[in-house]
Amino acid sequence: MRGDDSLAPHATGSRAPSYRAYLALAAAGFQRYATYRQATVAAVVTNSVFGFLRFAVMLAVIDAGTRTVAGYDNRQLATFVWAGQGLIGVVLLWALPEFAERIRTGDVITDLLRPIDPMSQLLAADLGRAGYAVLTRFVVPVVVGALVFDLYAPRRQVTYALFACSTLLATLVCFSCRYLVNAAAYWLLDVRGPQTAWTLTSGIFGGLYFPVWFFPDAMAIGLIVATPFPSVIQIPLDILVERGSPAVQLGLLGVQAGWVVTLLALCRWVQRRGERKLVIQGG
Amino acid sequence: MTVIEASGLRKEFTVRVKSGWLRRRTRIVAAVDGIALSVERGEMVGYIGPNGAGKSTTLKMLTGVLYPSAGQVRVCGLEPVPQRTRLALRIGVVFGQRSQLWWDLPLRDSFALLRHVYAVPATEHAGRLAHCRRLLDLDAFLDVPVRQLSLGQRMRGELTAALLHGPEVLFLDEPTIGLDLVSKQAVRAFLAALGAAGDTTILLTTHDLADIERLCRRLVVIDQGRIVHDGSLDELHARYGSRRRLVVDLDEPLAAPLALPGVTVESTQANGRRITYALDGTTAAGDLVSRLVEAAALRDISVLEPDIEDVVARLYTRQAAP
Numbered sequence: 001m002r003g004d005d006s007l008a009p010h011a012t013g014s015r016a017p018s019y020r021a022y023l024a025l026a027a028a029g030f031q032r033y034a035t036y037r038q039a040t041v042a043a044v045v046t047n048s049v050f051g052f053l054r055f056a057v058m059l060a061v062i063d064a065g066t067r068t069v070a071g072y073d074n075r076q077l078a079t080f081v082w083a084g085q086g087l088i089g090v091v092l093l094w095a096l097p098e099f100a101e102r103i104r105t106g107d108v109i110t111d112l113l114r115p116i117d118p119m120s121q122l123l124a125a126d127l128g129r130a131g132y133a134v135l136t137r138f139v140v141p142v143v144v145g146a147l148v149f150d151l152y153a154p155r156r157q158v159t160y161a162l163f164a165c166s167t168l169l170a171t172l173v174c175f176s177c178r179y180l181v182n183a184a185a186y187w188l189l190d191v192r193g194p195q196t197a198w199t200l201t202s203g204i205f206g207g208l209y210f211p212v213w214f215f216p217d218a219m220a221i222g223l224i225v226a227t228p229f230p231s232v233i234q235i236p237l238d239i240l241v242e243r244g245s246p247a248v249q250l251g252l253l254g255v256q257a258g259w260v261v262t263l264l265a266l267c268r269w270v271q272r273r274g275e276r277k278l279v280i281q282g283g
Numbered sequence: 284m285t286v287i288e289a290s291g292l293r294k295e296f297t298v299r300v301k302s303g304w305l306r307r308r309t310r311i312v313a314a315v316d317g318i319a320l321s322v323e324r325g326e327m328v329g330y331i332g333p334n335g336a337g338k339s340t341t342l343k344m345l346t347g348v349l350y351p352s353a354g355q356v357r358v359c360g361l362e363p364v365p366q367r368t369r370l371a372l373r374i375g376v377v378f379g380q381r382s383q384l385w386w387d388l389p390l391r392d393s394f395a396l397l398r399h400v401y402a403v404p405a406t407e408h409a410g411r412l413a414h415c416r417r418l419l420d421l422d423a424f425l426d427v428p429v430r431q432l433s434l435g436q437r438m439r440g441e442l443t444a445a446l447l448h449g450p451e452v453l454f455l456d457e458p459t460i461g462l463d464l465v466s467k468q469a470v471r472a473f474l475a476a477l478g479a480a481g482d483t484t485i486l487l488t489t490h491d492l493a494d495i496e497r498l499c500r501r502l503v504v505i506d507q508g509r510i511v512h513d514g515s516l517d518e519l520h521a522r523y524g525s526r527r528r529l530v531v532d533l534d535e536p537l538a539a540p541l542a543l544p545g546v547t548v549e550s551t552q553a554n555g556r557r558i559t560y561a562l563d564g565t566t567a568a569g570d571l572v573s574r575l576v577e578a579a580a581l582r583d584i585s586v587l588e589p590d591i592e593d594v595v596a597r598l599y600t601r602q603a604a605p
Contacts, residue, residue: 007415007449007480008482008483009449009450010448010451015402016402020399024398024400025396025400028396031387031388032388106381107382109381110376110382115402279348
């Protein structure tokens, strides 16, 4: 390298992006969302308003005799709804298909020209975004819910740690699913179809519109194990309201971890195929 | 040292054409049709051609985002597509029509992020950034989010972003497109200085031939996927018969036309009192002037240098040299 103030090329040598690159990308993801404060306010207000609506519907189905429904009591159900409203923002269940748009317009080639693959770039940024969402979009609905209703507080200390792990895994599962929807643009260009399918299935089978335990038990277990949707909303909330023993909770974490590994591997494979298509056919 | 080396480079695309209610015919179109190119370290090469000639396709193959259908290509000794991420550390790319900056972040933060993404040592980064800030006048908008920058400001940011990791080769795809005159001049002056330093290899595609005149000693012209000229601008003029022109104003029309080798009358106006001669270089302009002075009373003369736009337009429309 020459003097300090020149544009001389970097001396040829081994140089590879380190973990700092991912931290910096995550910080940028955090900062990006922190820039739009009004959007954050709008989102938490919306999530809170819908919290009232959803909880009102839930109360209507509670069995008057046992004061429970599908194994949840009144307080657990309140927590399920309000923490769920916060979780939507953390996992970012509904996001604009930005990456699909980059594929459609061809901007994705600038992502390919970086020394880090596009999926890792997006994942790091998404984790940064999720960090910001925990501080804003999760906290506000939970506080609102706690002020107005009697929420269920976990009895076991370890539940908090398990819930934190589960939320992280849920974020990764949700990221992967969204990524797959977006990557469909390599072949379809317009991803409104897959996007709509994801929105509907994740809401119905993921525990957002109602807990999956409202389905017959066999179906609920089948959904939890055999589909990734409950790993996004249902499992973290079941862990938070301590449905089942610590062993069951650990088992649920295992299910989530399994989906994370499977889906990230699938994302990587799809990205490779998509890149191959782009690189060989020229998009 | 050869930095860019390509031979027999070819890229075919499949195009589907509607040929009936449901039937589609597939046609193979070669966007790049057997290109050989060799660029030495520190060279600044202008790569021009009409729309659809295959410029961007070549650039994409050289940077590793498009796989050649045939032929060999090496950039910095690497195979672009299989070794794309390694190559990314050693090249910089600016696409005039796309942005590599983070839309929501201030320019300053985009640059800091790039430092980590490319694992650039802090002092090296600071040195290069200081250099760009000075030459490209970035200070006024360093803290403005990219989405609020004007096109000229953004392009200066893009150039900086492409250079912060100290690339050995800089690929520029229409870097002055849509810029106003002042911004164009700023970008050109910056690139001229970078080229003069002599250690960054630059490949520039453009439709603005003033870019080429100002910056590139070597010019590669591509048309319909093939290289039709590779050499200096002067060689291009010589080859395609671009001519200097001499316009003379006389008091009276000439009694008899002048006969000098390599001199032709292009037009006469004002009843023969204004004559435009085209010179192919066989006879010097001075000789023509002295013959004219002998033959008639000369009132005014002006010499027109060959126009690059003209010669390139002729090249594009494939008008053969006379």
